Amino acid sequence: MKLNLNIQPLSSWLNVKNEPLIISGPCSAETEEQLLSTAHLLAATGKVSVLRAGIWKPRTRPGEFEGIGSIGLEWLNKAKEQTGLPTAVEVATAKHVEEALAAGVDILWVGARSTANPFTVQEIADALKGVDIPVLVKNPVNPDLSLWIGALERINNAGITKLGAIHRGFSSFEKSSFRNEPMWELAIQLKTLCPGLPIINDPSHICGNRELIPYIAQKALDLDMQGLMIESHIDPSVAWTDAKQQVTPAALAELAERFSLRKPESKNEEFTDKLADLRKQIDKIDDLMIQKLGERMSIVEKIGQYKRDNNVTILQVNRWDEIMQKRTAFAKALNLDLNFTERFLELVHGESIRKQTEIMNAGKAEKGIAAEAHTEVKA
Numbered sequence: 001m002k003l004n005l006n007i008q009p010l011s012s013w014l015n016v017k018n019e020p021l022i023i024s025g026p027c028s029a030e031t032e033e034q035l036l037s038t039a040h041l042l043a044a045t046g047k048v049s050v051l052r053a054g055i056w057k058p059r060t061r062p063g064e065f066e067g068i069g070s071i072g073l074e075w076l077n078k079a080k081e082q083t084g085l086p087t088a089v090e091v092a093t094a095k096h097v098e099e100a101l102a103a104g105v106d107i108l109w110v111g112a113r114s115t116a117n118p119f120t121v122q123e124i125a126d127a128l129k130g131v132d133i134p135v136l137v138k139n140p141v142n143p144d145l146s147l148w149i150g151a152l153e154r155i156n157n158a159g160i161t162k163l164g165a166i167h168r169g170f171s172s173f174e175k176s177s178f179r180n181e182p183m184w185e186l187a188i189q190l191k192t193l194c195p196g197l198p199i200i201n202d203p204s205h206i207c208g209n210r211e212l213i214p215y216i217a218q219k220a221l222d223l224d225m226q227g228l229m230i231e232s233h234i235d236p237s238v239a240w241t242d243a244k245q246q247v248t249p250a251a252l253a254e255l256a257e258r259f260s261l262r263k264p265e266s267k268n269e270e271f272t273d274k275l276a277d278l279r280k281q282i283d284k285i286d287d288l289m290i291q292k293l294g295e296r297m298s299i300v301e302k303i304g305q306y307k308r309d310n311n312v313t314i315l316q317v318n319r320w321d322e323i324m325q326k327r328t329a330f331a332k333a334l335n336l337d338l339n340f341t342e343r344f345l346e347l348v349h350g351e352s353i354r355k356q357t358e359i360m361n362a363g364k365a366e367k368g369i370a371a372e373a374h375t376e377v378k379a
Contacts, residue, residue: 003149003194005156005163010198010226013134013162014086014107017049019261021227023088023200024252025052026234027242028065029072036079038234041249043083047256050107051076051085052229056096057241058113065240073103080106088136092120094127101131109136112168112205115151116140125158134162136200143170145186149193164198165190166229167220169206179208179245182216184223191224204231204245213247214255224264230255293348297355304356314356320349 014021024042029035035053042048053076057067076087086106091097092114100108108128114120115138128135135155140147148165156163167187169180191199201220203213217228233239236246247255266272307314324345331341 003152003190003197005152005194005197006161007156007163007194007196008161009196010164015049016227018047018256020221020256020259021050021200022048022252022256023050023052023227023229024048024232024249025088026239027054027204027231027246028057028240029053029055029068029075030240031068032075032078034234035072035075036082038232038249039079039083039085041234042232042252043085045249045253045256047253048085049227050088051079051083052088052109052231054241055089055100056092058092058111070099070103073099073105076105077103080104091124094123097124097127101133107134107136109166110138110151110155112138112141116142116144116147118147118150118154121151121154125154125160128155128158128160130159132162133160134164135160136164136166138166138168138202139170139186141171143172143181143183143186145189148186148190152194152197164200164226166200166202167206167225168202168229177212178206178216180206182206182219184219187225188223198226200227200229201225202229204229204242207245209244210236210247210251213245214258217255218259221259222262296348297351300352300355301359304359307356308360314353314360323349 010016010021026035026038039051042051053072055067055069055072055076057065059066073089076089079085080087088107088109089096089100089105090111091100091108092111097108110121110124114124137148137151137155140151152163152165165187167182169178170183170186172181174181187199187201190197201217203216203220206216207213213230217230220228230252231242231246232249232252233243233246234248236243236248239246304314306312324342327345328338328341332338
């Protein structure tokens with residue numbers, strides 16, 4: 001099923017100065033001097049197409065810096081006048097939208113915390129009705145594709161056709177090197193559902209530290225995302241918010257020089273023919289894998305029936321441990337990634353448990369019907 005959004009191509013509403021598209025600026029506008037100085041240095045790189053800055057900052061706890069507020073919009077206007085860079089800010093309420101529009105901000109984005117709340121998104125959407133302005137929607141904090149899609153639909157239903165998404169990663173209880181887990185599969189699913197939707201990657205919020213930004217940014221470009229939003233500060237060491245994930249304008253320019261830009265398609269006939277041949281080989285293997293999985297599940301059903309008839313539990317931990325040890329060792333010998341192998345086995349095992357549970361419950365249901373029938377006969 002494709003996502004039915006009425007949107008304009010990115011190239012029709014945003015002038016990209018240099019490939020790839022880079023939206024950059026400080027996490028927070030702190031002072032007029034800080035914002036203007038950063039903006040001038042970013043413009044001088046020739047790599048940045050849009051200047052971003054946080055004006056209103058939703059913080060987890062009260063008492064933390066929650067943004068400079070509306071005066072920051074005046075600073076952004078000065079920065080635009082002096083550098084020629086269009087501006088972008090996050091909005092979280094109807095009042096934010098009204099003030100940003102009145103100040104002449106060029107692009108709005110909806111933050112991750114706002115995307116997670118349909119009431120908030122609808123309030124923003126209602127404030128945008130009748131307005132022609134680009135809007136970017138960040139993924140929600142939690143890994144919920146439906147919430148992301150719903151936010152995009154609400155903004156689109158308000159008449160916004162200059163629409164894009166921002167992939168900034170998702171919160172996770174698992175400890176990781178990242179501030180927010182990329183969970184690339186969710187961004188890929190969104191791209192598959194709506195191929196024409198521009199998706200911009202935010203490596204700053206995914207990484208949480210500047211050292212990992214090059215890796216995530218390059219991977220995003222390799223996955224055919226349309227651009228990057230990277231936070232930049234004239235002196236990150238003294239930044240009021242998210243100091244570790246911001247880079248200097250000079251570091252950003254150096255990073256942009258190292259990007260490898262690839263195209264989603266090639267006109268080289270030899271390449272196309274070879275790719276088609278390799279894909280046919282994959283298709284055959286995929287068909288065989290699915291066939292074998294079907295055969296495996298047929299055996300699982302027989303095991304479920306046998307366990308039911310002999311009053312044996314579904315799960316035997318020792319057997320599961322044996323499977324994991326043997327299969328992961330075999331996968332390692334075949335140069336398969338351990339995490340991938342474990343996830344795959346867990347999915348297959350989960351489906352096996354589901355099937356056996358179904359069989360067990362079906363058996364109980366049949367016995368229950370038989371007992372009721374026997375009771376009625378006796379009565």
